[in-house]
Amino acid sequence: MNITKWLISAVVCILAYSWAIRLHDYFYGLVTADRISLISSMIASFFLLKRVANKIEKRNEIVFVILMLLPFAIYPIIDRLVLFTQHSWLIIHLFVVLTVLGVRSLSSSRLLFFSPILYLAVFFYPFNFQKAQLRFYDRLESSIETRHGEAQIVQWKKDYWMYYNGQLQFSTIDGHMLREAYVQPIMQLAREESEVLLIGGDNGLVESELSKFSINLTVVPLDFEFHRFARESQNIPFQAVTNREVKIGQNAFEFLAINLNIYDIIIIDMPDPINLDYSQYYTHEFYSLIRASLKEEGVMITQSGDLYKSGDLVQRVWNSVSEAGLNTVPFQCQIPTIGHWTWVIGSKGRSSGEVKEVMSDVSVGETVWWSQEAADMIFASGKSYFTSKTSSINTLNQASK
Structure with a gap:
């Protein structure tokens, strides 16, 4: 091989290595060992495949077609394989080995000349790279x-x-458990054509479960763009409530402050209180506004976090709902992908005992997990080992600190 072919081959190998590095970094996240491993694959294949290259070098057109398709095919191949195996990274090593074999096998200067152009072109092809x-x-x-x-x-x-x-909002593995645990218990307290207010619920899970009931739904999204994104996904089924109204451009505090309607049921499905924006929806002041928007026999529900990981937060949410003048009924459920999740129901007019009695007498409709056994289980968590003994509540003043 003359010096020109050596240089062209080196350029192709460098471009192939760069493309392999980009794919590896995108799909798996690179460490130094990965870079060294890819270089080792290229060097080893250069010397070990010498005999193979000599045997196929006369098939220039076939080799060139393979080289032409290889850099463009490797992305969609990995994009599918990564769904099924954690070892799909081996395809990247196969790619660099075949590239070395290909350029060593080309004996035609005309075809060899076009190889760098093809390997450079792949960097400008509009593959669906997403930084997340x-x-x-x-x-x-x-x-x-x-x-x-x-x-x-x-x-x-x-x-x-x-x-x-x-x-993590939910997984389709056990999303049916989460949505049924969130909605089915409180809907045991509903009547036909109940007026229901959903605050948040942007991921669509709660509304999909509510679609099983004959209700009039008002939705106040936290993030309307996320609200729409979740409902337009082609891979996660979403079922909308027939009679619903979506309020856009107001946060929940603003809506409740000026709202003149009152509701049979209010469901609060907000992200965990990890920052000021979210924490305000777990405060005594917010739950007081919720109480004012409930009918006399109305009830509300909110999630209160993971019992194992944040027992103190769980107890403070329960205390805050109680301090707002609502009779509380906490319950829990082990969701495999989420954790040991908790909720609390707040009742305006009925006592905690009355609410729990109605919830315990299950009327099973179209459900996957919810049953009489599930209803008995959500109120049975053994001794209160994980919950905190704190009597403190969440306030807007604390949330702002």
Whole structure:
């Protein structure tokens, strides 16, 4: 091989290595060992495949076609394989090995000359690279940036996970448990054509479960762009409530402060209180506004966090609902992908005992998990080992600190 062919081959190998590095970094996240491993694959293949290259060098056209397609094919191949195996990175090593084999096998100067152009062109091809992929080991199916944050849907095999601002919202593996635990207990207290207010619920899970009931629904989204993104996903089924009204452009505090309607049921489905914006929806002041928007026999529900990981927060949310003048009924459920999750129901007119009695007498409709056994289980958590003994409440003054 003359000096020109040596230089062209080196350029092709460098471009192939750069493309392999980009793919590896995008799908798996690179460390120094990965870079060294890829270089080792290229060097080893250069010397070990010498005999193979000599045998196929006369098939220039076939080799050139393979070289032409290889850099463009490697992305979609990995994009599919990453759904099914954690070892799909081996395809990247195969890519660099085949590239070395290909350029060593080309004996035609005319074809060899076009190889760098093809390998350079792949960098400008509009593949669907998404910067959020670096946060996940599994395939990023879709993502969106909103004025309030960002949301992603991640895929592994046939299941999906939805994230919002770094918090896992749910997984299709056990999403039916989460949505039924959130909605079915409180809807035991509903009547036909109940007036229901949903605050938040942007991920669509609660509303999909509410679609099983004959209600009039008002929705106040936290992040309308995320609200729309979740409902337009092609891979996560969403069922809208027929009679619903979505309030856009108001946060929940503003809506409740000027709202003149009162509701049979209010469901609060907000992200965990990890910052000031979210924490305000777990305060005594907010629950007081909720109470004022309930009918005399009305009830509300809010999630209160993971019992194992944040027992103190759980207790403070329960205390805050009680301090707002609502009779509380806390309950819990172990959701495998989420954790040991808790909720609290607040009743305006009925006592905690009355509410619990109605909730315990299950009327099972179209459900996957919810049953009489599930209803008995959510109130049975053993001794209060994980909950805090604190009597403090959440206030807006604390949330702002």
